[in-house]
Amino acid sequence: MSSLQDIPVHVAAEWGNALPVLHEIRHALERLAETGEARVIDLNAMPFGPGDEDRLLGLLGQGEIEARLDALGVTQIRETAVPGVWLVDHRNADGERLVLHVEIAEVPAILRTQAEDLRDAVAALDARLATGASPFPHRPDN
Amino acid sequence: MAHHKTLGESLRAHGVSRRGFLKFCAATASMMALPPTMTPAIAAALEQARRPSVIWLSFQECTGCTESLTRSHSPTVEDLILDVISLDYHHTLQAASGEAAEHAREVAMRENFGNYLVVVDGSLPGPDSNPGYSTIAGISNYQMLMETLEGAAAVVAVGTCAAFGGLPQANPNPTGAVAVQTLAGDKPVINVPGCPPVPMVITGVLAQYLTFGKLPEMDQYNRPLAFFGQSIHDRCYRRPFYDKGLFAETFDDEGARAGWCLYRLGCKGPSTYNACATMRWNAGTSWPVEAGHPCLGCSEPKFWDAGGFYDALSVPPGDTGSTLLAAGVSGAIIGGAAAALAKRRQKADLAERQPVKIDELEQKL
Amino acid sequence: MIDPMDFLLWTKGPMFDWAIAIFALGMLARLVEIFMLGRKPNYAEPRGGEWGPGFRTIFTRSVADAGTFQRAPFNVVIGTVWHVGFFIALLLFIPHIELIYSVLGIRWPGLPNPVVDAVTAITILAMIGALIHRLRNPVMKHISTFEDYLVWTVTFLPLITGYIAYHRMIDPYPLALGLHILAAEIFLIVLPFTKLTHMFTVFIARWYNGAIFGRKGVAS
Numbered sequence: 001m002s003s004l005q006d007i008p009v010h011v012a013a014e015w016g017n018a019l020p021v022l023h024e025i026r027h028a029l030e031r032l033a034e035t036g037e038a039r040v041i042d043l044n045a046m047p048f049g050p051g052d053e054d055r056l057l058g059l060l061g062q063g064e065i066e067a068r069l070d071a072l073g074v075t076q077i078r079e080t081a082v083p084g085v086w087l088v089d090h091r092n093a094d095g096e097r098l099v100l101h102v103e104i105a106e107v108p109a110i111l112r113t114q115a116e117d118l119r120d121a122v123a124a125l126d127a128r129l130a131t132g133a134s135p136f137p138h139r140p141d142n
Numbered sequence: 143m144a145h146h147k148t149l150g151e152s153l154r155a156h157g158v159s160r161r162g163f164l165k166f167c168a169a170t171a172s173m174m175a176l177p178p179t180m181t182p183a184i185a186a187a188l189e190q191a192r193r194p195s196v197i198w199l200s201f202q203e204c205t206g207c208t209e210s211l212t213r214s215h216s217p218t219v220e221d222l223i224l225d226v227i228s229l230d231y232h233h234t235l236q237a238a239s240g241e242a243a244e245h246a247r248e249v250a251m252r253e254n255f256g257n258y259l260v261v262v263d264g265s266l267p268g269p270d271s272n273p274g275y276s277t278i279a280g281i282s283n284y285q286m287l288m289e290t291l292e293g294a295a296a297v298v299a300v301g302t303c304a305a306f307g308g309l310p311q312a313n314p315n316p317t318g319a320v321a322v323q324t325l326a327g328d329k330p331v332i333n334v335p336g337c338p339p340v341p342m343v344i345t346g347v348l349a350q351y352l353t354f355g356k357l358p359e360m361d362q363y364n365r366p367l368a369f370f371g372q373s374i375h376d377r378c379y380r381r382p383f384y385d386k387g388l389f390a391e392t393f394d395d396e397g398a399r400a401g402w403c404l405y406r407l408g409c410k411g412p413s414t415y416n417a418c419a420t421m422r423w424n425a426g427t428s429w430p431v432e433a434g435h436p437c438l439g440c441s442e443p444k445f446w447d448a449g450g451f452y453d454a455l456s457v458p459p460g461d462t463g464s465t466l467l468a469a470g471v472s473g474a475i476i477g478g479a480a481a482a483l484a485k486r487r488q489k490a491d492l493a494e495r496q497p498v499k500i501d502e503l504e505q506k507l
Numbered sequence: 508m509i510d511p512m513d514f515l516l517w518t519k520g521p522m523f524d525w526a527i528a529i530f531a532l533g534m535l536a537r538l539v540e541i542f543m544l545g546r547k548p549n550y551a552e553p554r555g556g557e558w559g560p561g562f563r564t565i566f567t568r569s570v571a572d573a574g575t576f577q578r579a580p581f582n583v584v585i586g587t588v589w590h591v592g593f594f595i596a597l598l599l600f601i602p603h604i605e606l607i608y609s610v611l612g613i614r615w616p617g618l619p620n621p622v623v624d625a626v627t628a629i630t631i632l633a634m635i636g637a638l639i640h641r642l643r644n645p646v647m648k649h650i651s652t653f654e655d656y657l658v659w660t661v662t663f664l665p666l667i668t669g670y671i672a673y674h675r676m677i678d679p680y681p682l683a684l685g686l687h688i689l690a691a692e693i694f695l696i697v698l699p700f701t702k703l704t705h706m707f708t709v710f711i712a713r714w715y716n717g718a719i720f721g722r723k724g725v726a727s
Contacts (some may be wrong), residue, residue, distance in 0.1 A: 017379055040178035042171075047419045049379030049401070050432060071162030090165050096425050098169035101178060110168075114160040361679070362511075373680055387619025389601060406605060413515070413681045442681075443512045449519070455684070456602035457609040458523045459516070466610060469528035473535030480536065481543030 017048050018056040021102075025060075025085055028104040032084055038105035053100075060085060060102075067111060073098070077108055149352075150189035163188075170353065173346040175368040175417065187353045194352060195254040196261060197247055197290055198232035201283040202276050202310040202319055203264025207301040208234050210338035213424070214345040230258075233278070244279050247290070255293035259351065262287065262322045265303040265310045269325070271318030287325060296330040296357060297322060300344055302440055305333035305363070312446035323364060330357050333364040335416075337440035342421045343369045363443065365415065374411035374437050377419035380404065398434060408452040410439030511682035518688040526692035527610070533699025538707060546715070554724030564717025565710050581640055585633050592630030596623055596666065620673070627670050634663050654701055661697045664690035 021041065028039035043053065061081030069075035073092040080087060086108045088101040103109070113121075147155070153163055167185040171178055200208070212235075229235065230250035231243065238246055250258060266283035267275045273282030281289075291297060299322040302308040310319035323331040334347050347366055350358050358366040375381060383389070383403040390397035391406050403409070414437050418429040431437060436452070439445045449459030571583045597603060601617040608614040617623075638659055641647045668687035677683035697703060720726065 016382060040181075042178050044172045044426065045175065045177075045420050047377040047379050050428075052379070069161055069165070071159050072165055075165060090169060092169075098165070099172040101168065110161055110164055114164070117160050373675075375680075376675070385620055387601065387617070387621070406601065413512075413679075413684065415679065443510070444516060448512075448516055453609065454602060454605035456606045458519045458606070460520055460524055462524060462527055462610045463612070465524045466527050466531050469531035470535045473532035474539045476532065477536035477539030477541075478543060481540040484540075484544060 017046060017052045018059065021046060021056055022059060025082075025102060025104060029082070029084055032104050032106075036106075038103065038109070040109075041102040041104075043100040043102060057087070060087070069110065075110070077111060147192070148189060149191045149193065152193070170349050173342050174350045174353070175346065175421075184353055187355075191352050191355070193228045194295075195228045195230050195250050195258040196348070197230055197250055197258055197294075198235075198261040198263070199283075199286060199290060200233050200278075201262065201264035201266040201287070201304070202317065203301065203303055204309075205234060205263075206338040207263040207304075207344070208232070210336075210341045211300075211344050212341075214341035240279075251290060251293050257295050258293065259348075260290050260294040260297040261300055261348075262297060262304045263300045265307045265319040265321060266325075267317045268320040275317040284325070287322070291326060291329055294329055296332060296351070297326055298332045298334060298347060298351075299323060300334045301339060302335040302337045302445065305335035305365075306443040306445075308337065309446055331364050332357060332360065332366060334369075335363075335365065335441040335443075337438075337445070339441070340369075340417055340421045340423065343417055361415070365441075369417040369421075370415040370441065372415065374414045374416055374419055374431070375409075378411055378431055379419070380431060393434070401434075404431060404434075404436040406454055407436045408450065408454055409436035410442070410445075410448075410451075410455055411437040412455055414439040414442050416441040509682075511679050511685065515681040515685040515688070518685045518692065522692055523688065526695045530695040530698055534704070534707065537699055537704060538711075541708065541711065549722065553722045555721045557718035557721050560721025561714040561716075561718035564720070565713045568713045568716070585637050585640070589630045589633035589637060592626045592633065593662070593666070595626045596630060596669065599623060624670075624673060627666060627673075631663070631666050631670060634659070634666065638663075657697070658702050661690075661694045662703070665694050 021043070024041060028041070031037050031039065043056075046052075063079035063081050063083065065077075065079040067077040069077065073090070073095070075091065076087070076089040078087055079085070084104055084106065086103040086105065088103050088108050088110060090098040090100070092098050150163070153166070158166070164181065164185060167181045167188060168178060170188070171181050171184050174184075176184070198208075231247040233243070236243060236246065264276075264283075266287060267273060269284055273284060276283045278286060299305040303310055303319075304322045307315075307319050307321045310317055311321070323333065332347060332351070334344055336343065346369065347358070350366065350368070358368060360366055361370060363370075375384070378384075380401060380403050383401070384405060388397060388400075388402040389406045390402045390404055392398065393407065398407075405412075409431070411431065418437070419431070422429045422432070438451050439448065442448070447459075449457065453459075571587075576583050595618065598607075598615075599618040600623045601620065604614055604617045618626075641651055641655070641659075665687065668683070668690045671677055672680070672683040672687040675683065677686070694703075698706065
């Protein structure tokens with residue numbers, strides 16, 4: 001595929017579809033600040049022209065946090081230079097993008113510990129306590 | 143063949159975590175063209191969903207639709223086959239062949255009677271046509287469809303051939319090809335046209351049916367509105383150029399290089415309803431208009447017979463110039479004849495004219 | 508239920524051919540008849556040329572004289588606006604140019620779509636204004652016949668359906684476009700047999716007027 005990308009593509013125009021999305025993000029950010037309501041924007045559903053996505057991501061920039069989720073392939077989660085605006089890039093096991101979300105929230109939902117997991121957590125810890133004869137003073141193997 | 147486990151159970155059994163499941167649901171929502179806010183609802187529905195048995199029938203087709211399906215990347219086709227649906231019969235994808243293949247179809251039909259999903263790609267010779275035009279294992283397409291439909295919960299017509307007749311039905315339609323919906327009777331039909339359909343649209347429609355267990359909202363051609371609700375033109379990133387009146391006039395002029403609107407080069411985007419402009423092709427890489435080619439309108443009925451692919455949408459398909467000329471000439475002849483007739487009458491009147499003087503008239507009175 | 512795509516293909520295909528055929532046949536028959544009948548020979552000594560004054564009058568009569576304007580300013584302004592608007596929409600919209608090119612093989616530059624769109628909107632409003640005027644002015648109302656209203660309708664329909672199709676106000680689009688094409692076809696079919704013939708004869712009549720006056724050596 002690299003040979004295809006070597007062909008110089010002349011993109012003459014600003015397609016201008018990044019700007020409306022930025023405004024949507026701004027609107028969502030205001031709501032987040034006022035009411036605490038989070039919002040997710042699916043960038044796959046946008047009629048982007050060539051270069052629109054790069055322009056949008058370039059404008060949003062790179063923030064302080066980057067996280068990685070390993071489940072059914074890798075998911076990259078990072079905060080942009082705009083606090084409260086996150087990029088959640090879900091990829092499958094082959095590294096192909098499943099979906100790219102812009103999440104306007106204090107913390108992206110997928111980073112939170114899930115309620116279902118929390119219910120099982122005590123039991124899981126109990127199981128560890130039961131099997132490991134004495135977890136103290138030295139730490140368990142894993 | 144029995145599918146007792148729900149999808150949630152099956153995924154957990156495969157060691158998929160809750161976050162992984164949510165990721166799967168987010169991808170599914172995107173694939174179904176639903177907003178991300180629907181992810182929890184999809185998660186709840188998928189948790190309870192059971193894998194439906196799917197029988198895939200390929201009739202008068204080119205396998206392009208199956209090729210398209212196997213390029214679906216979200217979720218991968220392996221996911222789709224193994225986790226989401228139980229694809230019990232598909233000529234091209236199944237390992238079994240011959241007797242064993244047909245046996246698999248019969249077993250799937252018997253065990254899931256009333257509940258299985260039939261997917262068809264390709265049109266088929268109608269009941270009045272020579273059945274020999276297309277057969278599988280010695281069974282005519284028509285007979286196989288009717289048999290398989292009997293216990294089907296619904297039928298999904300994948301590709302323009304199955305949905306609208308497509309290429310086989312194009313003039314002069316030598317095999318008497320018909321679309322699936324003309325034979326489906328009262329079975330619910332979901333049409334997923336396209337030549338081929340966007341891979342994500344095929345999987346998206348199947349996922350939607352699986353997730354919510356009911357037919358999606360559809361337009362008057364039975365196309366799911368989630369994918370076919372908006373025209374290419376309305377979602378086209380080149381639309382601003384149409385609105386400004388900037389058009390490419392040839393494939394290599396300045397306008398074409400600058401990415402202007404392709405209307406004058408025959409783009410059928412205004413009359414075509416499909417998801418290409420947002421879902422794109424090849425894992426979201428590009429789509430025809432982005433590659434500089436006008437939309438052919440492949441997801442619309444009669445697209446082969448609707449005039450030249452490179453003629454603007456406003457151009458009539460026939461040879462109107464000759465009609466105009468012939469009618470004009472006939473009109474001129476008729477007009478000439480009428481005028482000649484009038485002149486002759488005038489002349490005759492003139493010849494018969496009997497001038498009368500006022501004195502003569504007065505004398506007569 | 509009509510199938511929108513079938514409807515569009517019918518309007519673009521057989522119906523378009525019929526409309527074009529009736530239009531060409533009817534219009535040519537009328538024009539050839541008019542030209543062949545000609546006028547009575549004038550045996551008087553000509554005092555001036557015919558061609559020059561004839562063509563000059565085609566232009567001069569297209570502008571209303573001061574007296575006419577003072578008597579009926581509304582008619583002049585609205586009438587001019589919608590006539591000019593109608594021809595801009597008809598001849599300078601890119602899809603129409605493509606259609607004409609495919610039939611006649613000649614083309615010319617068009618206007619940007621938003622310009623044509625604005626002109627169409629103004630034309631539609633002017634035509635509605637003209638109709639209201641016709642209905643409210645006692646003299647106009649008295650002299651109006653069924654044909655006048657018919658001609659107004661068949662002229663108005665292509666404009667309004669074109670506006671609807673351009674703005675995609677009817678779903679699905681093939682239905683909207685089909686309705687517009689059908690409206691234009693009705694216009695074409697009606698044209699040779701009604702007052703709409705003036706689209707062609709108006710200039711012939713003006714030429715004759717100018718030519719007659721020119722021959723007599725007077726201004727027209």
